[in-house]
Amino acid sequence: MLVRRAIVPLAIALAVLACAVACHSAEDGASSTTFSGSQLRIIVGFRAGGPYDLHARVLAKYLGSYLPGHPDVIVENMPGAAGAIAVRHLETMTKADGLTIGQFSHTSAADLVASNVLDAFHILGSPGPPAQIVLFSDRSGITTIGAWRHAPKPPRFASSGPSAPAYVAPLVAAAALGLPIQMVSGYANGADIRMAIDAGEIDGVSVSLDAYHTSFQSADLHAVLRFSAAPIPGIDVPDAMSIAGDARARELLETGVYMMAPLVRFYVVPRGTPAARVALLREALEKTWVDPHFLADAQAAGLAIDPVSAAALEQTVATLGARPATLRDLRAILEPH
């Protein structure tokens, strides 16, 4: 009886609330040049708490203030299949109204070209390429490229699987530069890999600069190689491209690692989104990525920011598509054994 007495007034209150929300929602998307009264959703294809999620959440805090109407921005995690579930959701389940944007990640150039990303999505931009560096443990005895090249047995590298940057970058570098390597896949995540290094069961790993600063910076780990034309403060190691011996090696590195770097984390909206909204979103992202408060939060979170525009990314994807022979070579190099 007590339960029934409580239910009826509560039901009426909730019904009134639902009507209010329905009326409020009806205004959504009324105009393509304002986001007033709307809620912008960022779909992240990886679990909450990880680096991809962290990036989206810091972005969500500031992005709304650069859009007309100052919408609320929320993050929704849709993890699974290395981000592919989020891609499919955005492709098939999302209204092309500019109120849902996706954070995508691609590591394999061949897979990116095969996915026809430009046919299904408008690229909005990338917060920047988190430079990759190769680290070796103290126990491996490898502190230079020369020592890696002449290692008595191929050093064991760890990765979570073929879609991870930690898998792609070292294998492409080894193929391009003629370095010995044994890739050991199957580790669950960065924490697993870090523990495997500490336990001495693997010798090296390739990590992003973000991950280096947050999880891998240690006196027991030595950087040996970087995949970045720009020098990295505090990490005085050669750039892989600078020691590539011939044009084929340079093209492999460029196509497989350097051009893919900004595509490890980039934002999109589905094709069909009104052009005015695509332009507003691109502009807002570019402004957010140079906002000093955003940059301060990103720095605190150990996130490197070096924005790449939508136009530059679309040009990159088009260039990759024009290199079928190199993509074939890369596919063979990255084939799991």
Next chain:
Amino acid sequence: MVDSLAAAIAGLQQVLTWPTPGYLLAGVLIGFIVGVLPGLGASAALAFLLPAVLTLEPIDAFVLLTATSAVSAMAGDITSILLGVPGESTAAAIVADGHALAMRGEGRYATGAAISASMMGALFGMAVLVAFIPFAPSVLAHVGSPELAALAIVGICLLVPLSHSDPVKGLFSGALGLALATVGLDPFRAEPRFTFSQLSLSDGLGLLPVALGIFAVAEALDMIRSRDLHGGASTDAGRSVMHGMQESMRHAGLVFRCSTIGAVIGSLPGVGASVTQWIAYAHAQTSMRHDTGDDNLPGSGAIEGVIGPASATTATHGGAMVPTLALGIPGGLTSSFLLSAFILKGIAPGPAMLLPASAGGRLPLVFALVWCTVIASAIGALLGLGSLKWVARLASVRPALLFPVILTFVLIGTVAERHATADLGVLLVLGGLGYAMSTLKWPKAPLMLGFVLGPLVERRVLLSNTLYGWSWVLRPTVLVLAAVAIALLLAGRRASRRRGGRAPIAREASASRADVVMSACFAAVGVAGLVLSLSLTGRPSVFPRIAFGATLGLSLLQLVLSWRKAALIQPARQSLAEGSKHLIRLGWFVFFVANAWLFGLVIGTAVSALVYLRLDAKESWRTTAALTTVLAGLTWVLVVQLLQISDRGVF
């Protein structure tokens, strides 16, 4: 020593300086609410709170997150016991015995035991954190894939004591759990296994859809069966909360051992409370008293099955903080949020955390987190005991009204874990499986143990083999763990012998023609799994073939045993009528799931509840409309506002 004492006092001062206590209380309340509500977990709450960390003072942010995660596990036990629905994925092991106790009118007793055991586990976990953290870097440096593989195999050996009431069915259930764990992309070459071209299965089956399907759906469907009775689980009769708390004290040895399991195993990255609760549950089976009759069979309401997992789960929290603070390696999902908060606040966890403030370290902060966990757990325990009277009223609501509410939470929990409506399909299949296993009294706990340990066994055994060949089995730690595994197997056999006279009750009840049909169906699953695994090659094929081979072998053995039993028993006349009742119950379950899939959670569950309450439960229009509106509103708040899920059905 003096430094540590000063740091402990400084840490307590930090926690007690306003406004930090306010954030601690907020964390306790949030943790309690998400813990009690089935489907809403600590990880969802922490993801929701993480952006707030950016604007808070560091100590306030850490206290808010720590208090939330510390209390949610404890609060989840209350729902598991009283409603039979895991309040948290880490509170699933407690359902089997805890809810059986509640159904016998011992809800207060079981909840008292769970809360006090949780409290003791939390304190133990914190003691381990303080004592172990200085040695953590050197100890963890000796833990590699071989040691983790051996540990996982020890866990698998616990299937034997867990199955002693009906060894063949128990071991089959464990093998099926291992087989289910192979669904998804293989961890080495990312080859799809048993995904049937469904992207949603590529990351495997989610823990919550499996736990909710196996345990909660059967419980919800049982409510339809008992809708004419007044109340499902009762808390009014039976022993008191105080008796339950005293029971935990009497089982101090079990609490100590299970807390050790939680804290030590939980300190290994990747092995969280979802694993340790089941290992502790299995261990508790070996510790049961043997003088209390059949009520003490696993899953029949043994208090050890409540105390063990409750203490292990909260102790895991302390264990998981060891590598998080000492190495910057998150011990589990919730500690990965704490690590993110540290990073956001510019604090780099590592050995320097353990130095006193005078040496540039952050020892006072470590102690502040310890104090925070202790205080939050104590307040959470008081809150749990204080609110028991109110929460327990839910259990005395007529089952007809409770059924749609429980099923709605089950549906929300299923979708909430990965924001994937495709997981409703997993719930549908496993809910049917769980209901069939419940009805025919096949043990379900071994299935969960196999399911949570399967990925760890496969990953670590094959990694060890890749890195060391077979020489890894001769490493000293592996040999010690092998000895532990043998001891567990012997203990299981001894327990099985001691119970030999009583176990047949379960066997005879289940020795029916339905058992034959069930065994035949499982054998078909085994054959199908083996045939499909033939298309796999190399390492990805090894584990599925072993798991499905064991599933097939054990189901065939059970088929023979059930066939013999069935031949001795006269077929029951009412079996056809009973069968149609089961089908009607399953029909309602399918109806709820289908509507949620077609129309989204908010509209779908409202439509389902409306139809069920009018057509089947024969409630008045007033009650039906009121309850449906409340459910729709609550679902909207949880799904759309809090979890921020895009709630769109197929239409």
